[in-house]
Amino acid sequence: MEQRPSRPRIADVAREAGVSKTAVSFAFNSPERLAPETATRIREVADSLGYRPHPVARMLTQRQTMTLGVLTPQALAVIFSNPFFAVFSEGVAQVAEAHGYGLQFISPMHGSLALAIGRATVDGVVAIGLSADHPEVEQVRRAGLPMVLVDSDDLPEHGSVVVDDEAGARAAAEHLIRLGHRRVLVVAVERPASGPDDNTAGVSELRLRGYRSAFTAASLDRTAVSVVAGRTSIEGGAAAFQRAWASGIRPTAVLAMSDAMAIGAMRAARELGLRVPDALSVVGFDDLDLAAHVDPPLTTVHQPIRQKGSEAVRLLLAELDATGAHRPEHRRLATRLIVRGSTGPAPAGTEPTATNPIATEPPAAEARGT
Amino acid sequence: MEQRPSRPRIADVAREAGVSKTAVSFAFNSPERLAPETATRIREVADSLGYRPHPVARMLTQRQTMTLGVLTPQALAVIFSNPFFAVFSEGVAQVAEAHGYGLQFISPMHGSLALAIGRATVDGVVAIGLSADHPEVEQVRRAGLPMVLVDSDDLPEHGSVVVDDEAGARAAAEHLIRLGHRRVLVVAVERPASGPDDNTAGVSELRLRGYRSAFTAASLDRTAVSVVAGRTSIEGGAAAFQRAWASGIRPTAVLAMSDAMAIGAMRAARELGLRVPDALSVVGFDDLDLAAHVDPPLTTVHQPIRQKGSEAVRLLLAELDATGAHRPEHRRLATRLIVRGSTGPAPAGTEPTATNPIATEPPAAEARGT
DNA sequence: ACGGTTCGCTAAACCGGTTTAGTCGCGGCC
DNA sequence: GGCCGCGACTAAACCGGTTTAGCGAACCGT
Numbered sequence: 001m002e003q004r005p006s007r008p009r010i011a012d013v014a015r016e017a018g019v020s021k022t023a024v025s026f027a028f029n030s031p032e033r034l035a036p037e038t039a040t041r042i043r044e045v046a047d048s049l050g051y052r053p054h055p056v057a058r059m060l061t062q063r064q065t066m067t068l069g070v071l072t073p074q075a076l077a078v079i080f081s082n083p084f085f086a087v088f089s090e091g092v093a094q095v096a097e098a099h100g101y102g103l104q105f106i107s108p109m110h111g112s113l114a115l116a117i118g119r120a121t122v123d124g125v126v127a128i129g130l131s132a133d134h135p136e137v138e139q140v141r142r143a144g145l146p147m148v149l150v151d152s153d154d155l156p157e158h159g160s161v162v163v164d165d166e167a168g169a170r171a172a173a174e175h176l177i178r179l180g181h182r183r184v185l186v187v188a189v190e191r192p193a194s195g196p197d198d199n200t201a202g203v204s205e206l207r208l209r210g211y212r213s214a215f216t217a218a219s220l221d222r223t224a225v226s227v228v229a230g231r232t233s234i235e236g237g238a239a240a241f242q243r244a245w246a247s248g249i250r251p252t253a254v255l256a257m258s259d260a261m262a263i264g265a266m267r268a269a270r271e272l273g274l275r276v277p278d279a280l281s282v283v284g285f286d287d288l289d290l291a292a293h294v295d296p297p298l299t300t301v302h303q304p305i306r307q308k309g310s311e312a313v314r315l316l317l318a319e320l321d322a323t324g325a326h327r328p329e330h331r332r333l334a335t336r337l338i339v340r341g342s343t344g345p346a347p348a349g350t351e352p353t354a355t356n357p358i359a360t361e362p363p364a365a366e367a368r369g370t
Numbered sequence: 371m372e373q374r375p376s377r378p379r380i381a382d383v384a385r386e387a388g389v390s391k392t393a394v395s396f397a398f399n400s401p402e403r404l405a406p407e408t409a410t411r412i413r414e415v416a417d418s419l420g421y422r423p424h425p426v427a428r429m430l431t432q433r434q435t436m437t438l439g440v441l442t443p444q445a446l447a448v449i450f451s452n453p454f455f456a457v458f459s460e461g462v463a464q465v466a467e468a469h470g471y472g473l474q475f476i477s478p479m480h481g482s483l484a485l486a487i488g489r490a491t492v493d494g495v496v497a498i499g500l501s502a503d504h505p506e507v508e509q510v511r512r513a514g515l516p517m518v519l520v521d522s523d524d525l526p527e528h529g530s531v532v533v534d535d536e537a538g539a540r541a542a543a544e545h546l547i548r549l550g551h552r553r554v555l556v557v558a559v560e561r562p563a564s565g566p567d568d569n570t571a572g573v574s575e576l577r578l579r580g581y582r583s584a585f586t587a588a589s590l591d592r593t594a595v596s597v598v599a600g601r602t603s604i605e606g607g608a609a610a611f612q613r614a615w616a617s618g619i620r621p622t623a624v625l626a627m628s629d630a631m632a633i634g635a636m637r638a639a640r641e642l643g644l645r646v647p648d649a650l651s652v653v654g655f656d657d658l659d660l661a662a663h664v665d666p667p668l669t670t671v672h673q674p675i676r677q678k679g680s681e682a683v684r685l686l687l688a689e690l691d692a693t694g695a696h697r698p699e700h701r702r703l704a705t706r707l708i709v710r711g712s713t714g715p716a717p718a719g720t721e722p723t724a725t726n727p728i729a730t731e732p733p734a735a736e737a738r739g740t
Numbered sequence: 741a742c743g744g745t746t747c748g749c750t751a752a753a754c755c756g757g758t759t760t761a762g763t764c765g766c767g768g769c770c
Numbered sequence: 771g772g773c774c775g776c777g778a779c780t781a782a783a784c785c786g787g788t789t790t791a792g793c794g795a796a797c798c799g800t
Contacts (some may be wrong), residue, residue, distance in 0.1 A: 007514045010757060020780045025758060030744035035778060050512040055491050056435065059426045060785050066489065076463030078474060086450045093446030097479065102489060103446060104474055109467065119436065119472060121425050121491065142420040144377045234663065263663075293604065293633075295665050380787060390750045395788055406747060427786035430755050 004218060008051045009031055017045040041256035059121060066314065067102040068092075069122035070139070071147075072129055076107045076344075082232075083288050084258065085128075088150075091309025092126060113135040114139055124320050126150060126312045131202055137183060146319040148312045151203055159315040162309050165203055169300040170257070170284045170337030175299070175337055176253045177218050181281060183226075184326025185251035186211055187261045190229035206255060207285065210265025211255055224253070228324050230261065245272060251345045252280065259284035259300055261289045266294070266342065277344035287338055296341035303335045374701065378421045387415040396492040398423060415719060428735060429491060431634055437472040438462075438531030438686060439516075441498055441510070446477045452602075453658050454628070455498075458520075459501035461679025462496060484509055494690050495569055496682045501572055516689040518682045518698075520575055529685040531678050535573055537704030538671035539580025539625070542653045545669070545707055546623045547588045553596075555621035556581055557610050557631050560599035576629060577655065581625055596621070601699035607634025615642060618647060622650065622716045629654035629661045629670055636664070636712065647714035673705045 012201060014021045019042060026033045027042035034042075059065045071093060072079055079085045089103075096103050100233055106125070109116040113136050124146040125324075130137065132154045140147050153160035188204050208227070215224055226249050230240030241264065244251075256262035262284030266276050274280045276296060284291055284300035291298040315329050384391045389412060396403045397412035406410070418447030429435045440462060442449060443692055449455045459473075466473050476495070479486040483506050494516040496695055500507065502524045510517050523530040531665055559576050578597070596619050600610030607626060611634065614621075624634035624639075636646050644650045646666060654670035661668040685699050 009755095021757080022759085022780055023778090026779085029758075038778080052488050052513065052782080053758095054756050055489050055787090056426060056429045058758080059491070060430055060756080060787090061758040063785075065426065065491075077460045080456045080460040080463060083453075084457075086453075090447045090450040093450060097477075100479060102474070102476075102479070104472070106472075106572055107467070109470060116421050116472070119425050121429070121435075142377065143422065164456055190548070234659075267663075272441050290660075290689070293637075358712070364418075379785095391787080392750060392789080399788075403748080408748080423788095424786050427755090428788080430786080431788040433755075511755090592751090677769085 007054070008049045009309060010051070010053070013042065013046045013051050015020050016049060017042045022320055032352075064123050065121045067104050067122045068096050068313065069104045069106045069120050069125040069145075071106045071113075071117070071125045071127040071136075073113055073134070073136075074107060075127070077104060080354075083260070084232075084286055084289065087288065089306040091306035091311075092313050092328065094306075095310045095313040095317075097279075098253060099313075101194065101313075101317075104123050111305055117143065117273070124148075124316045126309075126316055127152075128312075140174045148316045148319070150312050152333070153330050156330075157328060159312075159319060160330045161312045161333065162331070163303045163308065163333045164298050165206040165303075166210035166305065168285070168337065169207040170214045171210075171335075171337040172285070172299075172301050173211045174212030174218075175339065175343065176255070176281060176283065177220070179253075179281065179366065180261060181253040182220065182224055182346065183251045184215075184224060184253045184255055185241070185244050186212075186225055186227045187237055187244075187251055187256040187265055188227055188229040188364055189218075189232045189257050189261075190364040192234075198233055207257055230264075232258045232261055234260050234264040234267070237261030238268040239264070240267040241274075250263040252284045253343070254280065256283065257285050259286045259288045259298060262298055262300065262342070263290070264295055264299075279347055281343040281346070283336060283337075283343060292340065299340045299343040300338055301335050307333060380421070380423070381498055383412065383416045383421050386419060387412050389397070413697075434493050435472075435491045437474050437492045438466050438683065439474050439476045439495040439515075440550050441476045441483075441487070441495045441506075443483055443504070443506075444477060444499070445543040446475060449475070449477065453630070453660065454602075454656055457658065458677040459681040461676035463679075464676075464685050465680045465687075466684040467595045469535060469683075471683075471687075472738065480508075487513065494518075494538065494686045496686055497522075497677075498682075505652055506723040516686060520682050520687045520691070523700050523702075526700075527698060529682075529689060530700045531682045531685065531703065532701070533673045533678065533703045534705050535673075536580035536583070536737050538655070538673060538707065539577040540584045541580075541705075541707040542625055542655070542669075543584030544580045545709065545713065546586075546625070546651060546653065547584060547590070549623075549651065549713060550625040551621075552590065552632055552716065553621045554585075554594060554623045554625055555611070555614050556595055556597045557607055557614075557624055557626040557635055559602045559627050559631075560606075573724050577627055597643055598608050600634075602628045602631055602638070604630050605635040607631030609634070609636040609637040611635040612642075623713070624650065624652045626653065627655050629656045629658045629668060632668055632670065632712070633660070633664055636668075647712050649717055651713040651716070653713060661708075669710045669713040670708055672708045678701060683723055700707040 010021050010024050013024045014054045023034060025041055027039045031039040093103055103118060104122050106116050106120045117136060118138055125140055125149050128150040130149060132152055137155065148161065149155060149158040150161050153162045165199060186208065188208065191201055212222065212225060215222065228238035228240045228244040237260060240261065241254065254265045257267055262282050266282050269276055269280045275283055283296045286305065287302035291300050311331055319326055319328065380391050380394050393404060394412055397409045401409040413569045430642045460688035463473055474490060474492055476486050479489065487509055488507060492515065495510055496518050498518060498520040500522060502522055507525065518529040518531065520527060520531050520574045556578065558578065559570055582592065582595060585592065597612040598610045600606035601670045607630060609626065610631065624635045626635055632652050636652050639646055639650045646652055656675065657670045661670050681701055689696055689698065
């Protein structure tokens with residue numbers, strides 16, 4: 001017959017202690033406004049009743065939640081299976097936690113990101129993978145929530161943190177060119193078929209531009225670069241490489257847009273009998289912890305993922321602290337190429353002659369092996 | 371001089387539409403109580419004003435937050451760097467999301483888990499790695515929050531989800547015994563030095579019992595099993611193995627309590643010149659996706675991590691739906707050994723006794739994992 | 741024509757706190 | 771002795787919604 005133990009309210013404490021609600025509130029929030037012994041007595045009564053101020057009621061009156069939101073257009077389950085995101089969250093969590101803020105992940109609810117935003121009880125938002133043209137951006141603004149964008153800086157009125165994707169990509173391509181590679185395959189991130197599109201398009205575009213500019217600068221033909229896309233996971237990378245191979249593409253090097261895809265491509269290559277880096281060089285992007293541990297250790301473009309998260313939160317907190325109008329800040333973090341064991345000189349005899357940069361191989365004739 | 375755009379309130383909509391607050395509320399929550407055209411008009415006005423019901427105010431009146439909490443005694447940053455936790459969260463997120471619930475991670479704030487719980491605005495809690503004797507358990511109960519425990523089932527009044535750690539560990543040890551191993555090193559999880567202790571102690575204890583019972587059942591000396599502890603990470607596993615080796619322990623096999631530690635141990639062994647599995651067999655625990663991708667592929671005890679998360683949420687939701695008294699459910703999920711490439715016959719000449727009949731038995735018929 | 745429903749809407753109470761604007765009693769000051 | 775100021779506390783308004791109780795008009799059957 002026992003009913004769910006209803007938690008004591010402030011009025012219960014007040015009655016029990018023989019004081020007003022106000023006094024109880026003071027005892028917790030500004031004890032100096034009460035006689036010391038009164039404050040002590042109230043707190044003792046509260047303790048004995050097991051009273052804790054109701055967090056929702058507090059949020060309502062104080063007009064702040066002490067919680068920050070991490071906004072992402074992908075489902076939570078997808079998020080957590082993505083190591084990139086895990087590292088990013090680590091950075092976000094660390095700074096938020098240090099400043100006494102909790103974290104809430106805002107992801108599409110019943111397929112609607114707008115709905116999720118409407119439900120979110122946060123003081124500010126870090127948005128990752130959200131392109132500027134997302135309608136949700138407008139919704140966040142109308143909700144009066146400060147926001148910092150990550151991986152997108154084309155909304156000047158919001159703070160932003162980006163990395164130099166283009167420079168990193170260019171460095172990766174230059175590295176391959178110096179090693180003599182003349183036919184590379186770019187393994188790009190495909191945007192998810194359904195659901196709200198994320199901003200991979202923007203980042204992909206920048207990286208592709210970086211890759212290509214290196215080849216152009218080296219006076220190499222644009223056709224030296226072929227592109228295939230896949231999901232950004234080990235399996236996605238493997239599948240993408242297999243698909244490219246099946247369609248007759250025979251690169252001597254792979255430029256993958258994520259470490260996971262690079263690892264997948266390596267695996268697929270190995271299964272096709274291509275030794276890495278002897279027959280095929282592979283470059284990743286991200287420099288996850290994992291990258292140093294695979295065999296061979298992955299050459300990759302390092303981007304400060306953790307720092308992206310922590311910096312975004314710092315910007316956001318600055319905006320929250322700002323009393324009046326506050327000029328949003330824009331940060332661009334550096335990337336750098338980390339050369340490990342998955343890249344090496346292009347295999348001999350694969351270079352197109354200098355006079356004939358196109359040196360197209362007849363795909364049909366070469367399909368002999370299958 | 372522009373002030374932060376204050377979001378419109380329900381009263382603004384009411385005034386603008388020439389109706390009462392009640393009518394506006396009805397227009398959103400029970401439109402059938404209004405004349406259709408009135409409801410439509412109110413919604414149009416609301417839209418034009420950009421009105422959204424304030425989520426905190428809603429929570430307060432409806433006495434529910436539509437959010438579930440994931441309670442963990444570790445810092446968020448630690449959590450996210452732990453792949454085990456990522457997979458678990460995936461399971462949690464998937465079910466929560468499907469039922470329209472958001473997720474909030476509750477971890478120590480300024481070192482105090484109690485403080486974090488006090489701030490959490492959730493309808494129920496999934497607690498992982500929380501031992502029964504934690505004082506926080508009592509706090510959650512007093513807050514009137516339903517709770518489901520994961521990896522701990524000694525609180526009968528709360529639902530629970532555990533896996534059969536002991537049986538899985540026993541299977542792993544039996545596998546090694548059949549392969550002829552007689553000197554094994556258990557790489558256990560050390561409990562973090564400071565901060566609130568998590569429940570690894572309970573799980574570790576169970577697994578250790580499983581390991582030992584296999585050796586006892588095979589009439590092997592207890593001294594065949596030595597134990598070393600380390601942090602549950604690749605580095606932690608490597609360090610632990612090195613430490614054991616340095617202190618003169620010379621096992622032919624390692625039973626690690628996590629895949630990460632197993633991988634670390636493999637790396638450390640390789641650096642010591644020990645080939646896996648020829649000179650040293652290694653068994654992990656968890657069966658992360660990663661386990662199949664390392665070289666050699668890791669033999670490990672599979673536990674349904676994702677399912678632990680999803681099942682815990684299902685139990686919790688059932689408790690939330692329950693109108694009256696509800697008997698909490700307790701689930702125990704199975705574990706199973708996945709044999710891959712990191713285990714093999716004990717190297718010749720290492721056996722303490724030649725009389726043991728099991729010694730020559732070939733690798734038994736266990737499922738070969740991919 | 742009249743009492744009883746039903747419909748469409750509203751006023752006021754409520755959720756559980758915080759905060760503002762006092763009230764009350766007392767000691768000090770001139 | 772009257773006024774002021776101050777310390778300790780409280781009543782009431784408020785945060786932004788939802789919900790209950792109820793009101794007036796239209797409708798309905800007899």
